[in-house]
Amino acid sequence: MVRPLIDNQKRVFKVVRPSLREPRDSDPAISPSSPSSRSSRTAPSRRGVLAGLGLAAGGAVLSGCASPAVAGIVGTGPGKDTLQFWSLLGGADGIVMQGMVDQYKKTHPNVKQQTVTLGWGDPYYTKLSLAVIGNHPPDVGIAHLTRARILAKAGLLDPIAESDLERNGLRITDFNPVAVQMATINGKLYAVPLDTHVQTVFYNTKICKQAGLLKPDGTLVDLDSRDRFTEAALESKKVTKQWGFGIGVQDPVISWRQFQGFYSQAGGQVVADQGTKVVLDDDKAGEVIDFITGLTLHKGAVPSTASSGAVFNAFAAGTLGLFIDGDWDISAFKAAKTPFDMTRFPQLFGSVPTDYKVQADSHSLVLPRNSGRSRQRLDTTLQFIKSIISQSLTWGGGGHIPAYLPTDRSEAYKKLKPNSNYAASARHAAYDPDAWYSGSGSHFESVVGGYLSAAFTGQSSVSAALKNMRRDLNRLAKTKSPLKSA
Amino acid sequence: MSSATDGALAGAAAPATASRKRAGSTGGLQLKSGERRVGWALVAPFLVLYAVWLVGPTLYGLVMSFFNTSVARSGLNGFVGFQNYAGVLSDPEFWGTMWHSTWFTIITTIPLVILPLVFALLTNRVGRGQWIFRFAFFAPTLVPVTAVVLIFGWMYSANNGILDQALAKLGMGPGNWTVTTGMSWVxxxxxxxxxTIGFNYVLYLAGLQDIPTQLYEAAALxxxxxxxxxxxITLPLLRRTILLVTMLQILASMKVFDQIYLLTSGGPNFSTRPVIEWIYDTGITQYRTGYAAAASIVYFVALLVVGLVWMLINRRPSEED
Structure with a gap:
């Protein structure tokens, strides 16, 4: 239905039907030719439309008043006095963010602010890039840190000076250093991290109690070994009589997230040198894929035939004991009144606790490139960012781990359950590889994840999955990066 | 991109226009120079727009296809010769999405050539109130793609959609309308x-109404x-219309982008992504405009070949007419 990338990130309850999606640039009035129509048909209307546009543009210049459409055509952009904020957050996240923006508006009544929410993933990053190239950037935008790095390397973001941040009451040392490191390129900061969102374990307290998987204090037993993990899955399966550990292995991106977590624990890396070198370790990767394939195909501990939506729905409905997915599912399960608690993604690979890793990304706030940004406007924008950051506790309620340490360390957040159970994972984030073709919602995740998913569900052998991954990665590594000048 | 493929139609149509022009001048129609000037003036707005929006971008795309042009970098960004072409021609994603576009062409051209003919034949037999049928069949063509996909998206929606609800009432499971690859194509x-049935339908109907009624009277007698x-009588005299409809339909289907992009975004997992969407993803989303331009040119040539082959196949019989 929806692009699978969109689907995967926030598959949850947010029903992203095409009905709710941005009509994009396919506004039939402006789009000159619809591919399913013939030029013989569109030619006259195209001329008519263009003539109309010419009149509209002329009219706008004469009258000086600009509707958004006319502003776009004649290039005046949004009002100079409006603070434009672009976001890709939909569903529960979108609602929380809108509340935070409303709070900003309440405390800054003198600033005109406008929020534009676009389709998650590629559509958003495409529009953001084109807006900058077309010299009509928003003042501030949300970006995943894996994507912000790419935007920054493409020269589409302005760096943020520490002195500017400090003047507006923010110190970079107050942010999760792992996220800050991701936001920094060549010593320059390009994004203010808002959160870290990780894979987590959701467990149904009722089922797990019946299965004897709860400690006396009511929390889940330790899962940090492959045997214990498998055992827990099978014990829970005895109670539910259906599935053990629910993991959406039919979904490429979800498969990638599990692999990236475990493979990073084993010390593996997929690509290096900005994505120009494939360093996939067949032994380590093979061990991870073998393990998950064992769970799905041989031990029956993880369902291989259930779609990611089906396992999600089963957990929400209270018929699944254990479930691994992104922390953002929290709102959906709370809304469904599922009796659940959460703990961190398990450590099943690596030899020491410091090897612990979990696949993650971070939302951050970025300043799209704008050579004409005055200092006053910069300060207004940074004040907006500060207002959002200072509401990190509200944001954290939606499941993501706040990157702002004063919030992360606060008593209020420690009391926020089940969120604080897994908050420490943010320090062990395994971000997607640093490459121009990588990042959240990227084609890379779908391609590599596709081969992983095929192995996990028994559609291909482990060796074939590794071979295919390597072949495609080699191709990507050899492709000249579009971010670099010739 | 789209200009390149639009150009394919223009390319296919050009020889016809040229031959007509030749016929005009040898036909001895002598225009006064003033009239000729007026003629040019009347055509000028079109020519200017055609040059600016179609010829210009196509040529620019051709130039770009030899450079490592990137959305993220200014200028053409380094000459790479035929590297982009070599890359495109050996790119499994290009061929994979080419097949998706071809498959779409196969599964849509057949119904879109046959069904409108059937409906036109039936409509043509209606004596009174024919306009109702003409309107009903043609109206959907006027609906913008966004609205069409919005409505169909709701209908196909899993569980809550009207189709799944109807199936549930019949005691059947969900239709997985856009979940599996096979059902997505359906x-x-x-x-x-x-x-899009209305356009072909109107062409057929016009063709049918061109057939002199006395032929039927004579045959009936x-x-x-x-x-x-x-x-x-009907099918032989409608032959040229059928050929025209088939040609236009093949070209229109090969250029598919918008309804698939809006309905499935090329999913599930890129299994319905047409080549134009791949070109868009590569050129705009992944910033690789030079490479995508090369792919557009390759596709443009492919469409041109389809058009020319079709013309060659059908030329001889039509000259006999």
Whole structure:
């Protein structure tokens, strides 16, 4: 239905039907030719439309008043006095963010602010890039840190000076250093991290109690070994009589997230040198894929035939004991009144606790490139960012781990359950590889994840999955990066 | 991109226009120079727009295809010769999405050539109130793609959609309308047929109404049955319309982008992504405009070949007419 990338990130309850999606640039009035129509048909209307546009543009210049459409055509952009904020957050996240923006508006009544929410993933990053190239950037935008790095390397973001941040009451040392490191390129900061969102374990307290998987204090037993993990899955399966550990292995991106977590624990890396070198370790990767394939195909501990939506729905409905997915599912399960608690993604690979890793990304706030940004406007924008950051506790309620340490360390957040159970994972984030073709919602995740998913569900052998991954990665590594000048 | 493929149609149509022009001048129609000037002036707005929006971008795309042009970098960004072409021609994603576009063409051209003919034949038999049918069949063509996909998206929606609800009432499981690859193609085809059937239908109807009624009268007097009349009068005289409709339909289907992009975004997992969407993803989303331009040119040439082959196949019989 929806692009699978969109689907995967926030598959949850947010029903992203095409009905709710941005009509994009396919506004039939402006789009000159619809591919399913013939030029013989569109030619006259195209001329008519263009003539109309010419009149509209002329009219706008004469009258000086600009509707958004006319502003776009004649290039005046949004009002100079409006603070434009672009976001890709939909569903529960979108609602929380809108509340935070409303709070900003309440405390800054003198600033005109406008929020534009676009389709998650590629559509958003495409529009953001084109807006900058077309010299009509928003003042501030949300970006995943894996994507912000790419935007920054493409020269589409302005760096943020520490002195500017400090003047507006923010110190970079107050942010999760792992996220800050991701936001920094060549010593320059390009994004203010808002959160870290990780894979987590959701467990149904009722089922797990019946299965004897709860400690006396009511929390889940330790899962940090492959045997214990498998055992827990099978014990829970005895109670539910259906599935053990629910993991959406039919979904490429979800498969990638599990692999990236475990493979990073084993010390593996997929690509290096900005994505120009494939360093996939067949032994380590093979061990991870073998393990998950064992769970799905041989031990029956993880369902291989259930779609990611089906396992999600089963957990929400209270018929699944254990479930691994992104922390953002929290709102959906709370809304469904599922009796659940959460703990961190398990450590099943690596030899020491410091090897612990979990696949993650971070939302951050970025300043799209704008050579004409005055200092006053910069300060207004940074004040907006500060207002959002200072509401990190509200944001954290939606499941993501706040990157702002004063919030992360606060008593209020420690009391926020089940969120604080897994908050420490943010320090062990395994971000997607640093490459121009990588990042959240990227084609890379779908391609590599596709081969992983095929192995996990028994559609291909482990060796074939590794071979295919390597072949495609080699191709990507050899492709000249579009971010670099010739 | 789209200009390149639009150009394919222009390219296919050009020889016809040229031959007509030649015929005009040898036909001895002498225009006064003033009239000629007026003629040029009247055509000028079109020519200017055509040059600016079609010829210009196509040529610019051709130039770009030899450079490592990137959305993220200014200028053409380094000459790479035929590297982009070599890359495109050996790119499994290009060929994979080419096949998706071809598959879409196969599964939509067949119903979109046959169904409108059937409906036009039936409509043509209606004596009174024919306009209702003409309107009903043609109206969907006027609906913008966004609205069409919005409505069909709701209908196909899992569990809550009207189709799944209807299936549930019949005691059947969900239709997985846009979940599996196979069903996605079915869903896209139903949408496309409903949406675009009207244009072919109108062409057929016009063709049918061009057939002189006395032929049918004569045939009826000779005792020809309705079926015989259709086989020996209607279909042969409609041959050129059928050929035209088929040609236009193949080209239109090969250029598919919008309804698939809006309905499935090329999913599930890129299994319905047409080549134009791949070109868009590569060129705009992944910033690789030079590479995508090369792919557009390759596709443009492919469409040109389809058009020329079709013309060659059908040239001889039409000259006999």
């Amino acid at each position: 869903s896209i085809t139903i949408l496309t047929v409903w949406w 000779d005792g020809a049955s309705t079926f015989q009349q259709m086989r020996t």
